[in-house]
Amino acid sequence: MDAISYERATDVGAAVAAASQPGVVFIGGGTNLLDLMKGGVARPVKLVDITHISGMDRVSALPDGGLRIGALVRNSDAANHAWVRERYPLLSQAFLAGASAQLRNMATVGGNLMQRTRCYYFYDTAFVQCNKRNPGSGCAAIEGNNRIHAILGASPQCIATNPSDMSVALAALDAVVRVTGPRGERAIPFADFHRLAGDRPDLDTTLQQGELITAVDLPPPLFAQHAHYLKVRDRASYAFALVSVAAALQMDGGTVKAARVALGGVAHKPWRATATEQALTGKPLSRDTLQGAAALAVRDAKAYRDNGFKIALAERAIVRAVEQAGGVA
Template sequence: MIPFSYARANDAAAALQFFANGAAKYLGGGTNLVDLMRETIERPARLIDVTSLSDSIEETADGGIVIGGAARNTAIAEHRLIRTRFPLLSRAIVAGASPQIRNMATTAGNVLQRTRCAYFYDNDAARCNKREPGQGCDAIEGFNRYHAILGASSACIATHPSDMCVALAALDAVVYLQGTEGKRTVPLSDFHRLPGDRPDIETVMRPGELITAVELPPKPMAVNSTYRKVRDRASYAFALVSVAAAIKIEAGVVGDVRIALGGVAHKPWRAMKAEAALRGQPATDVSFRAAAELELADAKAQAHNAFKVELAKRTIAAVLTDLSGDAA
């Protein structure tokens, strides 16, 4: 491992000050960053420990919830208000990793985790534009069973690995950022970037910015929500396809709906086309399948992952069918 220095920040201001003193990375649970350092993909000169920042989970005056950037995934998944008001988030977190990793992983770290593409991790032999722009992407002509079918580019077909972020996207979550230029907020759905010709630039964060919290706005229909993850094995595996959804049904008609997909794109994929197609339509299998077809109409499969297109359609329809039964 390449030598680095270490500093512990007691608040956001101290973290920003430490960051300004050289090439650095913020360290939360380290469940992704430390792995990347072992592989020499990440090479920070300094680690800034931010686990002393807020780990609170607090209700807002309007019924939403603000989750501190240092809150552990286990605490979020087990929190009473999360489990009752936003059950899809609790289920996504539990589906995402082993208990040991959930006990370490933080909110901010989960949002910022990087792809698990095998070619990205192969620092010795594989070409990867995400690791080094201009190298090429060996995944395109390689084994790409786990790769993107939506929003990819000729430079990168990697997928975002987070389960938690898929649920956050469906919940219209907002990311709180703090940097040397002050504080700002960014909708989670706009936070991660599609690859384009610069897949190494993964988010809209500015240099040195720190995630201090994530807010879940009030969303009564989220009581009727769930998260389904389709994977190659039953535990601790990344999604082939996942669906986070919440739906409101009145008199057999879809009043409102939120859908996000995981395992299919470079970012948590908000299914805006499917949502728009469903509002005001009968809550039936036919409507759900038609919306899924519309969302996946522009999917582009690779040699080994064409099955994902139909799998995504079926999973969307199945999740919505289940939720419509619960809402009946």
């Protein structure tokens, strides 16, 4: 067994100082990290416990009418918070679609953002060929069992997918991730927080060494009336998405005034379907409009041996989710 040291941080500054060296990681709920450690995938040299930092477990209103969700807020608490349910129903639905009630009671918002991408070969250390675990070793999934893998934004280095339901909703809502690190505080637009695999599949986010997620900020609520999170999976519960869609609309009568559409289960990061959003804006929610807009989301999709079905599934899921959001289904 590897030796691991442990430190309990009492404030953000102490946590950042304790995590300044490589191999040091923060631990909150631990629902993903501990699995990775037990499987030998993650081998931290030190754990910095951030669960006793005051103030990071709160949901608070922002002056512009938006909302700040602390990084230590439990997923179940965020899902059921009155402000989240009323102002950001898309996010509440996404939280409740994730994992089990027991896991949601432990998992934190910050930890949810840091979930490692899902891939059979990444999680099984018997497979040496994994660029995410062993950079330069290759990607076993490309020629292997790739039913759950990416169809968008993939690279020859990695075709794993991001597993977070919460993050798909946050991508659609234009959230901002607030972090503090050795160089101070910064705000990361959600589109820039997670990475595509590119030539560095070992990096899932743009966080720098020692940076701690402190909160997620949501802009003023514009999509409270017309939003729907659709998750398509092999089982009705406790399963990761094959394809998920976060759809949010502003409606002017029967016409779409503004649209937000993001996909999960299809890429190394939550995938914002901007072409689909543009195609919906200013149009009525007819089936022809929806099908044409949905096709734009997957026009650059690349299928592998086992996951070609995801292309048609993504198109149909977009149509269904937008119909549900618009109240025409």
